[in-house]
Amino acid sequence: MNSSKAIFYMIFSVIAFALMNAVVKYLNDFSAYQIVFFRSIGTLLFTIPLILKHQIPILGNNKKWLLIRGVAGVISLTCFFQSLNYLTLGTAVSLRYTSPIFASIFAFFFLKEKIKPMQWLLFLVAFIGVLTIKGFGGNINSIGFILAILSAIFLGVIFVLIRKIGDSENPLVIINYFMVMAFVFGGVMSVNQWKSPNFIEWLLLLSLGVFGYVGQLYLTKAFQTHETNVIAPLKYLEVVFMIMIGAFWFGEIYNLWTLLGILLIMFSLIYNVYLKRKKVNI
Template sequence: MSDRPAKHSPKDAAVAVGLMVLACALLAGTTLVAKMLGPAGGDNPLHPFQISAGRFCFAALVLTPFLMAWRPSFAGTRWANHALRVLFGWAGVSALFAASGLMRLADANAISFLNPVVAMLLSIPLLGEKVGPWRWGAAAVAFIGAMVIVQPGSAAFQPIALVALLAALFMGAEAILIKKLADSEPPLRILAINNFAGAALAATAASFVWVAPNSGQWILMAALGATMISVQALFIQALRRGEASFVMPFFYLTLIFAAFYDYILFAEVPALASWIGAALIIASAITIAWRERINRRNSPVITR
């Protein structure tokens, strides 16, 4: 055996899993909060644009002290890519919050998990990537899974599910831009621009549908923003402490947490078709991540 220490120790791996599971619990909680702020929450429901404004504005507020302490440089910022990322990110979050407010949380989250498939498809024209039969097959399985959940043409069809599909499309486009930005810019800069520019965009959109929130709704929106920043921080730390290929499959525990929260607060129970469709989507996303890892490992190293 080599005396060289492993890149990630077993302790690091255990901590990474713990951080990812906590991130999943909080991430599922954000869709629960969105549902509580929407029509399912009772009187005075807030518009999804207003909920996403709370998410971005309070997240920016939480992030401010950290930016003042570390003062990230903005030299060389690729503003066009940031602008598109913010637009797609805001649109994806708003669509997901809209879907979460009117359908089962497990279904809305499962459909949103299509975003890796969307990112894969967009990587062909935008990043020039080649997609092999494994990933094409995974994309086909994901599509079947989405159709099992949505059930078009049947009595179980929910039109709001199309909004969840739209969320997956926007989030997939955002993922492509995050990949492009992560190659050249530090994480704190990306985080700062996303939340502050997102706050400006979200607040502008919310001004057209503004309804005065009550005190409880203000608290929930503040919790939503703080939770999203916490999720992002936990996610980054989990990936730093463990290999992405090992840690990322735990991300799909978000679905379990969402179903649990929905059952406890709203007595919603996912149908068998929901679990089957979710399993197909998750399996396809893991397959795509696995093939991407193999492709990166087999790619030649180019030095300048």
């Protein structure tokens, strides 16, 4: 298994998702359903033409797992965007990307992937780092907290489902199922909450699908290439990228606690990858 290629795919994916989240923050006047709707449109403009061009069977081979993955994706995405109505973006993102912990636990029970005791400890360290970045000393809205955790749980389910599907499906088919379901759900639910975008907002809303497509494509490639418990923790990097974007784009200021959180996350990620690569080399 090519772990270096999988790690590159995952890092590229989280950069794209971080940019998407930054645009979502900028467009906070729109409902979560409308954002889900536009998020799907931009991606479908890529997936459908590519599937037709390469004559890929659009319904895939594993319809049951593709449908379940699509449902999990819609739930995770909608819960995350809704959580932004109650939480700051940094807090919501930090909570959502506890998902690698859930992914590793699900993979341990359902895919029988082995996890060393040290890796469990490192997952805990990374989780503590995520919490440290934004902290829970302030008033955290309970509804927003539950929505963000639900998003994380279903994102963890997605990681395992993609791994289970493996390379039996083209990544475009997996993404297309998710986006078609998001298109229908987001479109129906946003009818009564529709806000007409101006020209700039149209461009930004459609860019969500572009960033989402790139992020989803390379996320899928990463999980098809290597084990869940190696790749999933790299999702924590998105929190780090969000902090950087927040500082340079939105002028957010981060204290020493945030820097400590980044250090804990990076240490956990790097050491976890080192342990797995060492095992492979042996």
